[in-house]
Amino acid sequence: MQALFSRLRYAGVGVAVLLSGCNLEVLTPKGDIGSHEKSLILIALGLMAVVAIPVIAMTLWFPWRYRKSNKNATYAPNWSHSTKIELVVWTIPAIIVAILAVITWTSSHALDPYKPLESDAKPVTVQVVSMDWKWLFVYPEYGVASVNELAFPTNRPVNFQITSDSVMNAFFIPQLGSQIYAMAGMETKLHLIAREPGNYAGLSTNFSGEGFSDMHFQAIATSEDGFKDWIAKAKASQATLDAEGYKTLATPSEKTPVSYYGNVTPGLFGSVVNKHMGEMSHDAAMHGEMQMQHDAPQESMQMDMHHHEGGDAMSSNTSPTQAEK
Known part of the structure; x- marks a missing residue:
């Protein structure tokens, strides 16, 4: 028995050492x-x-209690029932x-990850596209995008619209909660909120090929002023995320550095979803973008909708009312 406890003690020390480098x-x-x-x-x-x-x-006590040398243990070979x-x-x-x-x-x-969070603060909408092997974050209300870096203000809900332009991945920010899958031709939703400012690690938790181990991103929770500064920094970028720019970005790459796009073609997220749906259209994503534009200032009401069929893009200016019809 003494040897057993000794082994358990050493095993416990070993587990503690192995877990000492883990950030739970x-x-x-x-x-x-x-x-x-x-x-x-x-x-x-x-x-x-x-x-x-x-x-x-009991696993430890029973062998000790009913060991052969214990003459005081009850011997009941015909025992079969105990109420x-x-x-x-x-x-x-x-x-x-x-x-x-x-x-x-x-x-x-x-x-429920699809259930919006109750809050008096206006939510921030972020459209997420998983790629090989990086994350694209589009802010349709602000017309900017970023790669492998996500920013949002604290104490404001963040409404994520998530899809994949490649194989299935899983979007997860452990300290904010709720993992959800990103799938080509589909839009999944997630609603989170951060209560403390900080940099939180984000990752894909679904194996997706060679560059999977480096498919990480930084989620930056900041103050309202800090978020405005981050948006201003993204807007200052000269890079444009149009159809050609997106095609270049979608090329598989590993350990992709953080980058920003100061101008994003409206409707980009919907077009990414649609191009994996064949003849079917992703009305849900389109309606989501339209509703968001409806809440935005009047000057940004006109949208350039892109529908991919066979790789070709078609543009049309559509009002929110027309889109809902």
Whole structure:
């Protein structure tokens, strides 16, 4: 027994050493969604411990209690039933399953990534495109874009519209919460909010080829003034993200440095989704862009919509009312 405890002690030290370099970002949330998800992790851990700890304890105690040399242990070779044991092994799991069912039902609805966050502050819309092997962030309200760098103000919801121009990826900012997939020809949605300023690591958590390990980005949560400065810095870039510029950017590349685009062709996100849908059109993405432009100043109401069919682009100025019709 002494040898067993000694081995467990050394194993514990080894695990501590291995984990010493880990940054458990999921357990240090900086936003509302991340905080709720941390609570769920701790609750699930506690419920598992209710079962796991007694089982581990009994695994050690039973061999010791019923060892051959212990003459005081009850010898019952014909034992087959115990009402007390039956009550324990059925009642406790049933209670745990019931608790998990309630938690799963309520949290699945409360933390639905498609559900907008309640806030008095105006949300920031960011359109996200995953590529080989980099992230493109488009700010349609401001007409700018960035690669591998995302910025937003604290205490304001961020409404993400997410797609892929390549294989399936997964968009994840651990300290803000909620991973969601980016898929070609589809638009997924995610709503997050940061409560503390800082630089948070973002990544893809779905293997997507050679450059996957370097497919990271920085999520910068800043003050309102800091966000305005970041937008101004992006606008100062001379680079334009039009059809030709996007084609160049979409070329597979690894360890792509942060870059900015001071001018972005309106409707770019919808065109990226549509080009993977064949003859089908992505009305949801188009309507989302139209609604956003409807909320923007009057001078930016006219949009240049791009529909890709066979790689060709067609442009047309469409008003929000016409688009909804």
